[in-house]
Amino acid sequence: MESKDLKFFLEVANTGSFSQAAKNLYTVQSNVTIHIKKIENEFDVKLFNRNQNSVTLTPDGEKLLFYAENIIHLLNKAHNVLRNSNTNFCIGTTASISLLLPPFIKKCRKMDPTTIVSVKVFTNEELQNKRETSNLDCIITNSSFDSPFTEQLFQITEKLVLIYPQTERSFEEQLKDTIIVSSNPSCSYRKMLLEYLNNDNINILEFDSLSGIISSVELGIGVSLIPYKLVQSNNLINKISISEIQNNILTISKKSDTKNPIFDLLVNFLDNIY
Numbered sequence: 001m002e003s004k005d006l007k008f009f010l011e012v013a014n015t016g017s018f019s020q021a022a023k024n025l026y027t028v029q030s031n032v033t034i035h036i037k038k039i040e041n042e043f044d045v046k047l048f049n050r051n052q053n054s055v056t057l058t059p060d061g062e063k064l065l066f067y068a069e070n071i072i073h074l075l076n077k078a079h080n081v082l083r084n085s086n087t088n089f090c091i092g093t094t095a096s097i098s099l100l101l102p103p104f105i106k107k108c109r110k111m112d113p114t115t116i117v118s119v120k121v122f123t124n125e126e127l128q129n130k131r132e133t134s135n136l137d138c139i140i141t142n143s144s145f146d147s148p149f150t151e152q153l154f155q156i157t158e159k160l161v162l163i164y165p166q167t168e169r170s171f172e173e174q175l176k177d178t179i180i181v182s183s184n185p186s187c188s189y190r191k192m193l194l195e196y197l198n199n200d201n202i203n204i205l206e207f208d209s210l211s212g213i214i215s216s217v218e219l220g221i222g223v224s225l226i227p228y229k230l231v232q233s234n235n236l237i238n239k240i241s242i243s244e245i246q247n248n249i250l251t252i253s254k255k256s257d258t259k260n261p262i263f264d265l266l267v268n269f270l271d272n273i274y
Contacts (some may be wrong), residue, residue: 001039003075006068007111008035009047013065016054024107026268039064076114089117089262092127092136094143095182096189096210097250100229104269108262115262125186138254138263140270142227143188154267158248159228160192163240165220171243178203178222180213188248193225196245229273 011021012032022029040047047061057065089108091101098119108117120136124143127133142158164174175197181190183206205222207213213224217240231242250270254263 005035005039089137091119093140095121097140123184123186140252142248142250154252156250158250160245161228161242162225162245163217164223166241178205180205180216180222180224183208189225
């Protein structure tokens with residue numbers, strides 16, 4: 001039995017579900033079952049009663065729960081003492097992508113309370129600057145450029161949509177009015193929308209924040225372009241109209257000499273949400 005087996009056991013015990021435990025651990029349900037079976041076979045016990053709608057601990061499972069919680073707690077403390085400091089993991093990204101990362105930070109804290117994950121927001125131009133990014137562990141960007149980090153970890157397709165007010169006017173008519181974009185000229189979504197419309201005479205309204213852009217669309221002021229994942233995470237599907245547009249590529253890169261297990265968690269997290 002290894003500490004990883006106990007972590008899988010604790011997640012099932014805490015969630016009461018093999019499938020939910022798998023989601024929380026960013027793995028597949030069969031992998032969770034393998035770790036639980038490993039403990040059960042080693043000690044010739046049954047740890048869980050599997051009912052139709054829930055999973056509950058058996059008496060042997062209750063016994064193991066007490067020790068598993070203490071073992072994992074002590075391992076985390078020992079890990080922290082041996083390193084003599086908390087693990088800091090800093091992600092550099094754009095404002096729009098940063099809005100998708102709080103659930104990832106929460107998962108990291110739950111899995112290892114000694115790990116401190118932080119997110120710093122930059123423009124795409126700043127993310128190309130070695131001095132600006134020297135203290136970062138990785139970069140997540142939605143724009144094509146020469147990253148100061150030498151190792152690319154992952155690329156994923158980002159679905160983009162045009163968002164516009166729910167009115168009786170047609171989408172084509174609304175496109176001729178006002179478009180709402182970031183005030184930052186280097187914003188990739190701003191550039192894509194302007195290139196898509198290819199109209200120098202259109203009225204442009206600028207905001208420093210994504211919340212300002214979304215609120216303006218909800219109020220019927222104009223049209224904008226954002227990732228579809230932000231439409232979902234902000235519960236906008238029934239509040240605005242959407243129209244699919246070209247997809248974009250999301251890229252994660254890191255320094256070649258940086259080694260941290262959080263990288264794998266981050267890649268799995270983004271892979272799951274997209």
